[in-house]
Structure formats: C-alpha cells, structure tokens
Amino acid sequence: MHAFDVLGDPVRRRILELLIEGEHASGKVTHVIRQEFAISQPAVSQHLKILRESGFATVRTDGTRRIYAVDVTPLKEVDAWLEMFRQFWEPKLNSLAVEIASRKEEQG
Numbered sequence: 865m866h867a868f869d870v871l872g873d874p875v876r877r878r879i880l881e882l883l884i885e886g887e888h889a890s891g892k893v894t895h896v897i898r899q900e901f902a903i904s905q906p907a908v909s910q911h912l913k914i915l916r917e918s919g920f921a922t923v924r925t926d927g928t929r930r931i932y933a934v935d936v937t938p939l940k941e942v943d944a945w946l947e948m949f950r951q952f953w954e955p956k957l958n959s960l961a962v963e964i965a966s967r968k969e970e971q972g
Contacts, residue, residue, distance in 0.1 A: 889930065
C-alpha cells in the first residue's frame with residue numbers, strides 16, 4: 865500500500881497522532897479510536913495491521929499486551945516526496961514570518 869493511501873484514512877492518521885505521543889498498548893489505542901470514530905475493535909485492529917505492515921508502526925509484545933509505536937521511516941519518504949512542492953509555499957510562509965516580526969516590532 866502506498867504511503868498516501870495509508871495516510872489518506874482519518875482513523876490511521878489519528879492512530880499515528882496517538883503513537884507520536886509515545887508507545888501505547890493496543891487496548892488504549894482501541895479504546896480511544898472506538899470512542900472517537902465509533903468503529904468496532906476488529907476494525908481498529910485492521911487499521912493497526914495496515915500501519916504495521918506498511919511500516920508506519922512497530923509492535924512489540926509485553927506479556928499479553930501488544931505495544932505499538934510510530935516508525936518515522938515512511939514519513940521521511942513522504943517528506944522527501946513533498947520536497948519538490950515546498951517551493952510553492954515556503955516563500956509565502958517566509959514572507960508571512962517577516963511581516964509578523966515587523967508588526968511585533970512596531971507594536972512593542
């Protein structure tokens with residue numbers, strides 16, 4: 865599955881947001897996602913499987929628990945692909961930063 869197919873799903877993006885905070889047991893991830901998206905436990909497990917198989921998440925066992933963590937390798941690949949498009953927004957963001965800084969100087 866292509867990285868953008870993985871990231872295109874709001875449930876998987878939310879799981880990654882949880883994992884960016886640190887490792888989480890699958891039970892905690894399932895609890896949060898079920899509350900926010902009203903989907904079944906097997907559906908959450910399928911999303912975790914996709915994240916794991918596509919390389920976005922790692923899993924380790926701790927007794928009977930499965931502990932998930934984010935793997936940034938595919939995100940670096942996405943970032944590298946986006947690099948060619950940065951030319952369209954970075955100059956505008958830099959100009960905005962200069963404008964904000966100058967207005968702060970005027971006010972302060």
